[in-house]
Amino acid sequence: MWKTIVRRIFVMIPQIFFLSLLVFLLAKAMPGDALTGSIDPNIDPAAIEAQRERLGLNNPWFIQYWDWIKNAVTGDLGQSFRFKMPVTQLIGERMMNTVWLSVATLILTYVIAVPLGIISGRYNDTWSDRLITGYTYLGFAAPLFIFALLMLWVFGFQLGWFPTEGSVAPGSAAGTFAYAMSKIYHLLLPSLSMALITTVSTVQYLRSEIIDTKQKDFVLTARAKGASESRIYNRHILRNSLLPIAAFFGYEITGLIGGTVFIENIFSYPGMGQLFISSISIRDFSVVTSLVLLFGIASIVGALLSDMILSAVDPRIRIK
Amino acid sequence: MENIDPNLVVQDLEVRGIDEKSPSGLRILWREIVRDKVALISLILFSLIVLAVYGTALFLDQDEIVRVDLFALYEKPSANFWLGTDYGGRDIFGQLIIGTRNSLSIGFIVTGLAGIIGITLGLVAGYFGGMVDHALMRVVDFFMVLPMTMIVIAFVTAVPKYSIVSFSLIMTAFLWMGKARLIRSRALQEREMEYVQASRTMGTPHFKIMLAQVLPNLSSLIIVTLTLNLAGNIGLESGLSFLGFGFPESTPSLGTLVSYATNPQTLESRWWIWLPASVLILVLMLCINNVGQALKRATDARQRRG
Numbered sequence: 345m346w347k348t349i350v351r352r353i354f355v356m357i358p359q360i361f362f363l364s365l366l367v368f369l370l371a372k373a374m375p376g377d378a379l380t381g382s383i384d385p386n387i388d389p390a391a392i393e394a395q396r397e398r399l400g401l402n403n404p405w406f407i408q409y410w411d412w413i414k415n416a417v418t419g420d421l422g423q424s425f426r427f428k429m430p431v432t433q434l435i436g437e438r439m440m441n442t443v444w445l446s447v448a449t450l451i452l453t454y455v456i457a458v459p460l461g462i463i464s465g466r467y468n469d470t471w472s473d474r475l476i477t478g479y480t481y482l483g484f485a486a487p488l489f490i491f492a493l494l495m496l497w498v499f500g501f502q503l504g505w506f507p508t509e510g511s512v513a514p515g516s517a518a519g520t521f522a523y524a525m526s527k528i529y530h531l532l533l534p535s536l537s538m539a540l541i542t543t544v545s546t547v548q549y550l551r552s553e554i555i556d557t558k559q560k561d562f563v564l565t566a567r568a569k570g571a572s573e574s575r576i577y578n579r580h581i582l583r584n585s586l587l588p589i590a591a592f593f594g595y596e597i598t599g600l601i602g603g604t605v606f607i608e609n610i611f612s613y614p615g616m617g618q619l620f621i622s623s624i625s626i627r628d629f630s631v632v633t634s635l636v637l638l639f640g641i642a643s644i645v646g647a648l649l650s651d652m653i654l655s656a657v658d659p660r661i662r663i664k
Numbered sequence: 665m666e667n668i669d670p671n672l673v674v675q676d677l678e679v680r681g682i683d684e685k686s687p688s689g690l691r692i693l694w695r696e697i698v699r700d701k702v703a704l705i706s707l708i709l710f711s712l713i714v715l716a717v718y719g720t721a722l723f724l725d726q727d728e729i730v731r732v733d734l735f736a737l738y739e740k741p742s743a744n745f746w747l748g749t750d751y752g753g754r755d756i757f758g759q760l761i762i763g764t765r766n767s768l769s770i771g772f773i774v775t776g777l778a779g780i781i782g783i784t785l786g787l788v789a790g791y792f793g794g795m796v797d798h799a800l801m802r803v804v805d806f807f808m809v810l811p812m813t814m815i816v817i818a819f820v821t822a823v824p825k826y827s828i829v830s831f832s833l834i835m836t837a838f839l840w841m842g843k844a845r846l847i848r849s850r851a852l853q854e855r856e857m858e859y860v861q862a863s864r865t866m867g868t869p870h871f872k873i874m875l876a877q878v879l880p881n882l883s884s885l886i887i888v889t890l891t892l893n894l895a896g897n898i899g900l901e902s903g904l905s906f907l908g909f910g911f912p913e914s915t916p917s918l919g920t921l922v923s924y925a926t927n928p929q930t931l932e933s934r935w936w937i938w939l940p941a942s943v944l945i946l947v948l949m950l951c952i953n954n955v956g957q958a959l960k961r962a963t964d965a966r967q968r969r970g
Contacts, residue, residue: 359806366815373822481957485949487899489906490942493925501932508928602813609907609926620814621907624821636818639811647809 348655356648363640364416368409371633416637422630426623431634435616441511442615445538445607446600448531450593452539453546458586460543461550465585466577468555476547483544489606492537496610499533506533509612534611538603542596546589553585587657594650598643689884689963696962703958710951713944714768721765724758726915741936748936750924756937763916764944767905770832770917771898777836778897779890782843783882787874789844790851797848807841813903820909831910839897843889850885854878888959895952902945918945 403411415421421431464476483491500508506529507513513526557563558581566580601617608617616635623631697703741748748756789800819834820826854860855878863873898918904910905919906926921941925931930938 355802355805358802359809362806363810370815370818370822374818375824481953482950485895485953486946487903487949489903490922490945493922493931493938493942497925497931497935501928598809598811601811605813605817606903606907621817624817625908627821632818632821636811636814639814643809643811 345655349652352648352651352655356644359644360641363644364413364637365409367633367637367640368412370636371412371629372405372408374629374632375627416634421634421637424623424628424631426626426628426631431631434631435619435634435638438614438616438619441613442604442608442617444511444527444531445535445604445613445615446597448535449538449542449600449603450596452535453543453596454589456539457543457546457550457589461547462554462577462582464547465551465554465558468551473551477551480544480548483541484548486541488538488541488603489610491541492534492607492610495533495537511614530613534607534613537611538600538607542599542603546592549592550585550589553588554581557581557584588654591650591653591657594646594648594653597646597649601639601643690887693884693887693959693962697955697958700958700961703954706951706954710948710955713764713948713951717761717764717768720761724761726762748934750937756921756940759916759921760918760940760944763918763921763941764948766911766915767898767901767918767945768948770828770835770901770911771894774832774835774839774897774901775890775894777832778839778893779843779886781836782840783847783879783886785840786844786847787851787878787882790848791855791870791874791878793852793855797852800844801848804841804845807838808845810838812838816904817907817909820904826912828911828915835897835900835904839893839900843893846885846889847882850882851878854881884959884963888956888963891952891956891959895949895956898952899945899949 419432421435423429424431424434427434460476460479464473467473496508499505511527511530512523513530516523516526563576563580566576571580604615605617605620607613608615609621612618616639620632620635623629623635697707750756750759785800789797816834816838819837820831823830823834851874859877860873863877868877901910902917902919902922905917906923908923910919911917918941922938922945924934925938925942
């Protein structure tokens, strides 16, 4: 068990290294550098050159890479030229919104997936199963951004049930009860839109797991001993089928990251995904590269988390 | 024993009404689609849309459609403009046709390119195994874990001379991994089979075994995967174009049409601009996925209906 985890962490280190290299080369390939945007066109070119030399922008790339890594590890990700503030601080301001959105989406995903998966697995080939399977077909095919746009159009604009932008009602004071409620109210539609799509794979997985397990010998044994149907499902089948789902939640993080970029832009929700798109549009590249690095590390750690939980709950996958 | 004419055996079996050969992989796939009414209707509908779009697009001039017409801004649907016009006075219906053609084309191209790369690397890794396999799979693992949407967007902005060619190449560069992993795991099983061992002993060159013997045995798996990928890739392209990092506005695609809805006023009150494109994306994706799911069932004998 511990051996597996240590091995897995050793796999992660080169992954993070290559990610940082990729992001650094991306940053180099993007037009402009740390000085662009803060240069007054009237400054003497020699002075700019001196400044470049001082900032180390004329060094060979591997020295620049090393400097960049050293700064990034200590939390210095450069300056945003749009907001004129350190990138770390800027991201810090937006991070909590994205975290809340992701947490809400994850909760909704499981709240929707588990009952639907159980119903459709337990009563397979009934009308309720057909209905749920139909929904999973639709949800599997629909691209997230189209679905979210339709949700926003129907529930936000046509019916007016939900706010159509922002993360909190303007003018509410932080810390009050009304503020918290307004935050949750603004979260509902975006997170529900994302959850209804991301939940599909979990429902499908749970359904086929339950149908598979239903025919196993140990279930037959339990029935023969006279265990009630509910006991068979709750104690015997679900214990086997739910654990892998709990473990997949680390992988969900990668999916959520791609999703928040779309969702936050559609719902004008001020999180990191929206910051990413708006920064890249006006070429605020220090913010862009920091966000790619951050999201990349989040995905890598998410995968690590999933592998660790999986090996804990299922001895068969442990590395020998 | 040695003088039995195989033709006679087949003839004999045919006389007795026994189909001697088991059905080929492709025939099983086809049979499953015909048996599954939803998949059959989806396939017909998809083919009709493709034919209609490519056919109509022949009579439309892209430059004509994307020309700004200041006298016809935001027209409502009418006899002149079947689906109205956008903020530049450009005909939405024409854009829809051209856009669907562009989206479909890039979907086919990217699926094909990523398929070739993924299948080649997967075959090589699975067939040779060992160090080659190990190294390739570490690369695949790395790419699989990256937040793909963001990296593709970042690359799209970093490329100095951005064009449709570079867009397809960037998408391809981040889409081959899943295929490589899948093909590799099947090729690993195939290489243990007797026919591969026999060919090896007889000294058949490796590339010939891979292409002429292992690859045909993976064909149904490949068809299923590429079908499902086609839907995913059309969705990804329209998603990127929607965010403004796919096709440029002078080249309409389904995504650029939907992206007009980022303007809240358009989203709220000018549905004819973005809704037809959205519905069309949904229909296309549903059709391709239904066909793909039916094909997928066909590759698994336990789930087959036909």
